[in-house]
Amino acid sequence: MVIGSLKARLLVRESRTLKDKRRVVRSILDRLRDGFNVSAAEVDTHDDVKVATLAFATVGFDMAAVQHVLQQISEALRRHPVAEYLGGESRVGSEIV
Known part of the structure; x- marks a missing residue:
């Protein structure tokens, strides 16, 4: 399993x-949760009033697929018409359950 x-x-x-x-944050979180089937929340x-820190998490069996989902979320945030993407950090790792 990959997280x-x-x-x-x-x-x-x-x-x-x-x-x-x-x-705005609620709209972004709801749209990305539904569109990518991920967990999402404002975390910091x-x-x-101006800055939002959001976190997204996903689980899968293939590392490339998990990375692709996170990359798509990042791209969707970059294209958002109201909120400007300031940067992000992603992490992908595997864990045996």
Whole structure:
């Protein structure tokens, strides 16, 4: 079994309040959860009105497939019309269960 994770930082420029930011973050998380069948959550910078730190996790049997899913998520974040992708870090490893 292969476990992969991605931690990404986004700049939500048009956000004026935490409510604005939460709306954008919720939309991103829901869309990517449904589109890629991954676990997703906001994991840091909760009180920052402009910056969101999101994490994604996926599990599979093939390392290349897990890496591909994380790369697709990263690309989807880069193309988002409202939030600017500031960077991310992915990790993929195998674990025997």
